[in-house]
Amino acid sequence: MKFTCQKSILQEGISTVQKAITGKSTLPILNGIHIKTNQNELILTGSDIDLSIETKIKSDIIEEGSIVIDAKIFGEIIRKLDNDTIHIDTIDNNSIEIVCNKSRFTLIHMNSEDFPELPNINENMIFSIPQNILKNMIRGTIFATAQDETRPILTGILFEIKDKNLNLVALDGYRLALKSENLDTDNIINAVIPGKTLSEVSKILEENEESVNITFTPNHILFSIGETKIISRLLEGEFIKYNSIIPEEYNLKIIAKRIVLLNSIERASLMGKDGNTNLIKFDIEDENMVITSNSQLGMVREELNIILQGEPLQIAFNSKYLIDVLKIMEEDEVVIELSSSVSPCIIKNKNTNNCTYLVLPVRLVNN
Amino acid sequence: MKFTCQKSILQEGISTVQKAITGKSTLPILNGIHIKTNQNELILTGSDIDLSIETKIKSDIIEEGSIVIDAKIFGEIIRKLDNDTIHIDTIDNNSIEIVCNKSRFTLIHMNSEDFPELPNINENMIFSIPQNILKNMIRGTIFATAQDETRPILTGILFEIKDKNLNLVALDGYRLALKSENLDTDNIINAVIPGKTLSEVSKILEENEESVNITFTPNHILFSIGETKIISRLLEGEFIKYNSIIPEEYNLKIIAKRIVLLNSIERASLMGKDGNTNLIKFDIEDENMVITSNSQLGMVREELNIILQGEPLQIAFNSKYLIDVLKIMEEDEVVIELSSSVSPCIIKNKNTNNCTYLVLPVRLVNN
Structure with missing residues (x-):
């Protein structure tokens, strides 16, 4: 096998297929990248059996063939080479030679026949x-x-x-x-x-x-x-x-500014961190929501404006679950639907109906 | 004690004195920041005994006093508060109250008298x-x-x-x-x-x-x-x-482009990494230096142009030590002075005489 390839193209291809290579496989061949010539391109493949990634990159093929080469060292070498044309050639002793300007590496390769075949998938695009x-x-x-x-x-x-x-x-x-x-x-x-x-x-x-x-x-x-x-x-x-699991009905509905709510919960969660319970309590009443939390270090009280439709409610959560959701959402305002202090909480965008998040409350001992 | 302070100013002060606080001290007081009012400013201090950092920040002091407060939780709270005026006040039960807009924290503090005194240093500026x-x-x-x-x-x-x-x-x-x-x-x-x-x-x-x-x-x-x-x-x-330790004389002197040499050594070191020896060999001859390294994975040969004054030489190094030096130097060209394969190597800037680096070579078995 013999080919030349631009460093940046080869580096990008390696980086793509490396995502399937854990580097921890007990099968050495799975720590390798399979490289195969194919007309005027190279097919690179990485696999850990469960997940396989294959990518095609442009290359000048001088002599056809296929090899498997350790992904980690090969990736490091290519990344460190000059940004220029790289020449790769199989030589004696199961080795390849990698040449780029005045750099010359000889590297042992593995046998491409030992590399697992990818599942054959009929690409009827669904x-x-x-x-x-x-x-x-x-x-x-x-x-x-x-x-x-x-x-x-x-x-x-x-x-x-x-x-x-x-x-x-x-x-x-x-x-x-x-x-x-x-x-x-x-x-x-x-x-x-x-x-x-x-x-x-x-x-x-x-x-x-x-x-x-x-x-x-x-x-x-x-x-x-x-x-x-x-x-x-x-x-x-x-x-x-x-x-x-997702309740269709609710007793009360809150509209809140997402970032204001997120910041308040994040601050309230600082106190819960110590005991690793992440417990925060919501006290929802009219236009006002109070979030509290306490630990042996002290206590915190956050207050924010909301729009409430329905009856007041007290409910407690693991702050981590709310933070995860509010960080990932994208609209400025969120809608929160609640029924009781022991029923799931539903969080949605106010305007777009493209996501539904559910978080279970934490049942308080004194409830 | 009672004061107000801008969030950004307080946050910067905390961040400065936290650099002296390891957070791992067995003395709880050393995990705290000492805060003391001083006319129209606060003096913040962090210390692990060996190293102490004190900084002064602007503040409106309403009531004088001093406390010690856990640096980690205090730092996290201040960082998460709105970018606005923060009000801090000592209250009952050895606690302080931190208020910023609608956020209100109560936090236990430690006794400022338990905080170690800083060494008294007569500031005759030297x-x-x-x-x-x-x-x-x-x-x-x-x-x-x-x-x-x-x-x-x-x-x-x-x-x-x-x-x-x-x-x-x-x-x-x-x-x-x-x-x-x-x-x-x-x-x-x-x-x-x-x-x-x-x-x-x-x-x-x-x-x-x-x-x-x-x-x-x-x-x-x-x-x-x-x-x-x-x-x-x-x-x-x-x-x-x-x-x-620094030899004053040398038998040969090389002038090389720093980045070219660094890149070549970094590439050559990729092969030595596996056995963790980092061993690379220099073969210095006339206008040419060849760097080689090998391991069970393969071998590498790098070639670069140099200016040589003196006799050819072969010498080996731990690549890590050369990489550390060449990364930190600043000029485009470096001068390397050598005497024999077992004598120290000296690396200097070509133009400015403000640094001297010495690296010991690795003695090869076959030398």
């Missing part, structure tokens, strides 16, 4: 969505996935397509995040994608309106973003019927 | 130097201080004033860093300042030409920077006679 919208939907839900593996299905995000809508849903037993967008498709899909996959997909997605194409098979999802393909296995099992 | 120059001198030497406590004196930097020169010297047994500046004083000083102190001093020093005033006592050094005073104990013991 739907496509602008990159910035998908990126935003992932960002708006991924924080609510479960971090422990007690219930593996909750470490993923539900991709649900129905009624010409794409819904992304994450929940961890204490809170739920739902983002929705219209989608021009009659397909019906119900698949759970690992959170790790979507975290890497989100890094590759750009803030523009170009499309990402998404294909499903019974066991896999394929994202095609420009010259890059991301293939991930799906999580097995049934996702929780999230619709039955 | 010398003054522009902040940016001192900052640069610290930056140019601190990396060469010893990181382990085997020989405590080597964890400090020697401040030597003689012959109208200020010299800062650090060494750790493998390399030495010396920075010099002219100083208009007839004093003679020889004191070793803890590296930790200078690291914090360096963060407080600004990139401008305003003066920092420096006073010595037999056991302490005092830096006065604007409204801030930093007092540190000196390290006990005799510093190594560094002059006897």
